Amino acid sequence: MSISRKFPTRHAHTLKTHSGPVNTVIFSSYPGTYVLTGSTDRAIHLSRALPSSDTHSLVETTRPIQKYEAHGYSVLDIAVSSDNARFSSVGGDRQVFLWDVEQGSTVRRWTGHSSRVEAVQFAGEGDSIVVSGSADTTINLWDAKSNAYKPIQTLTEASDTVSSLHVHMPTYSIASGSYDGRVRIYDLRMGRTTVDVIAHPVTSVRCSADGNAVLVSSLDGKIRMLDRTDGKLLKAYGGESQVGKFGEKYMNKSLRIRSVFAKGDAVVLSGSETADMESKENTSQAFVFAWNVLTGDIIATIPAGEGVKVISCVAWNEKGQCWxxxxxxxxxKIYS
Incomplete structure (x- = not known):
């Protein structure tokens, strides 16, 4: 069966728990039963990803299982530890928060950034390090096991906002994307940094499971898959020439939109924005796009709903085969 036939497009669950735009969504670690969502309403919500009863009709949830409230500004990114006991969150308040999931409270708050923090990831053995990327152009590494309040390392190569991070532990590396149009890969074992020039602000970076490729979204409306060793372009997705079945084109010109690999790295999945972002009319809608990694062909386009002008972040759950x-x-919105 082809990838396109197997890609999940059934709208199974809608979470209506936030009172503002949702900026980030992430599944809990294996098996991915829950999702954590962060919003402009300054709250983080924990909800079931899929309804507990296996119904074939759309289910709406209006109350989360748990609310986490400590941010004073928009929540922009969340990372979950591999044991699901902790998560880290960042946003407009320039701090990096470390939370205890069960207690519902923060166990650390690091304050080393001087501007909003856009990206966060866990790293190290036992998720002992938290990595944060900020609009102050720095990446900070924090010791999550000690009470130290200063970063153990600061990476200062970027010349504009660090918008995205992805830690790839098998290769001991951190991939970062910046609005300076650069993708930087930090090899922590070798102490070496490689730089690929995209020439457009980078809003998302994601390493493949084997670490050989990196997926890069940028504000020219394209997603590129680069060879990690030499920066060679392996495939591009989106662009003016590609049109979906409803006549829609992938758009990303103004906002941070995160893309991911899905289905064992066989699919590229991304949200998008509408062409008339500034318009007050609520008739247009954005789409989620899915591409075949190897051919670059669109295999699915899923409408977000009338008046939804941006899908800023997508997340994929390999175990549940849902997103x-x-x-x-x-x-x-969750599809299975």
């Missing part, structure tokens, strides 16, 4: 999209109308 979630974070929407500007405050909803999160």
């Amino acid at each position: 979630a999209g974070a929407c500007a109308d405050g909803t999160v």
